[in-house]
Amino acid sequence: METNWPLYEVFIRSKNGLSHKHVGSLHAADAEMALENARDVYTRRNEGVSIWVVKAVDIKASDPADGDFLFEPASDKIYRHPTFYEVPDAVKHM
Amino acid sequence: MTQVSSLEDRFLQIIDADEKIEPKDWMPEEYRKTLIRQISQHAHSEIVGMLPEGNWITRAPSLKRKLALLAKVQDEAGHGLYLYSACETLGIDRSTLLDQLHTGKAKYSSIFNYPTITWADMGAIGWLVDGAAIMNQVPLCRCSYGPYARAMVRVCKEESFHQRQGYEIMTVLCKGSEEQKVMAQDALNRWWWPSLMMFGPNDADSTHSELSMRWKIKRFSNDELRQRFVDMTVPQAELLGLTIPDKDLKYNEAKKGYDFGTINWDEFWEVVKGNGPCNEERLRARVEAHDKGQWVRDAAAAYARKQKEKSSLSKTA
Numbered sequence: 571m572e573t574n575w576p577l578y579e580v581f582i583r584s585k586n587g588l589s590h591k592h593v594g595s596l597h598a599a600d601a602e603m604a605l606e607n608a609r610d611v612y613t614r615r616n617e618g619v620s621i622w623v624v625k626a627v628d629i630k631a632s633d634p635a636d637g638d639f640l641f642e643p644a645s646d647k648i649y650r651h652p653t654f655y656e657v658p659d660a661v662k663h664m
Numbered sequence: 665m666t667q668v669s670s671l672e673d674r675f676l677q678i679i680d681a682d683e684k685i686e687p688k689d690w691m692p693e694e695y696r697k698t699l700i701r702q703i704s705q706h707a708h709s710e711i712v713g714m715l716p717e718g719n720w721i722t723r724a725p726s727l728k729r730k731l732a733l734l735a736k737v738q739d740e741a742g743h744g745l746y747l748y749s750a751c752e753t754l755g756i757d758r759s760t761l762l763d764q765l766h767t768g769k770a771k772y773s774s775i776f777n778y779p780t781i782t783w784a785d786m787g788a789i790g791w792l793v794d795g796a797a798i799m800n801q802v803p804l805c806r807c808s809y810g811p812y813a814r815a816m817v818r819v820c821k822e823e824s825f826h827q828r829q830g831y832e833i834m835t836v837l838c839k840g841s842e843e844q845k846v847m848a849q850d851a852l853n854r855w856w857w858p859s860l861m862m863f864g865p866n867d868a869d870s871t872h873s874e875l876s877m878r879w880k881i882k883r884f885s886n887d888e889l890r891q892r893f894v895d896m897t898v899p900q901a902e903l904l905g906l907t908i909p910d911k912d913l914k915y916n917e918a919k920k921g922y923d924f925g926t927i928n929w930d931e932f933w934e935v936v937k938g939n940g941p942c943n944e945e946r947l948r949a950r951v952e953a954h955d956k957g958q959w960v961r962d963a964a965a966a967y968a969r970k971q972k973e974k975s976s977l978s979k980t981a
Contacts, residue, residue, distance in 0.1 A: 656835075
């Protein structure tokens, strides 16, 4: 069986001022080809002004099973939010 | 030459259309330099800004106040990171930026060269210093350079609690004992003028302003922002029952804003030049923290190297 070309994740900036956003992936022989193919596949209808391609193996992703211990600690830190602090109603601009 | 001028025309068109410049877009060298200077100063300010408040973490009067202060200082470290990262998109690397801070070549906001001598200073800093910072930062969310604007959106969102916790500290002190009220007034007396200085020199004396406004890095002038800050803050002080330490402060019906006294610019420039009450102490603390962290960075690099060796060994096995 033939081996796959490496998988590239594709990120598109829809317009200047916005971050690149993940749109999908494709296989390509190298980064240059990935960029060309991403342009053909993902920006046929003016979806973007800039493309990033990143080899999927170079992305280190968190494990969904770790969700609780990664993100749960933030939920009881209510003092990180502005509403935790009492400011009289008469105070404007705060 | 014609190519440069057409690139420059295109650049100015983008600016005039209120669109954003992104890292790979062509930009004038001066725009790049201005942004590197401003964003790195901003990043350094976040990092050095942790020191005056760090002074009170172990001595906060309650667990609630300690948690709030820890969370605020932690946010500031994060804001420093966002800003250094935005700055690096302009082609300067992190270690160069840190070197510039540690050798005193780069500046940070002068406000952090004042000492925090009582607990009320934590209230005054949150209320006034963060208040002034927010006044400066909100328009930066619309700055023409994309990565800076996006970093500022995050910063502003996270910062909204900083000012409120400061004002809450002030309200509690002002409703407290006579001594506590005196402490709150004393903090306001010491932080008021340095807070006004945070907006920078008067417009007539501001060297970088004109181009920054043309390029929409800045949206409002130093004096405009300072005036807004005064107009917003004076009523807040009145509600606390505190007196702004300015005998010339007076509401001007015609301009629908306050007239206020002359800022002591000699003091401002002295502090900028390094002769403020805490300049040496702050820089020393920063350099020491960096040097003392060297073994941690070395250990992390050694660990990463070993992990890499291990995984390449297991691949060949």
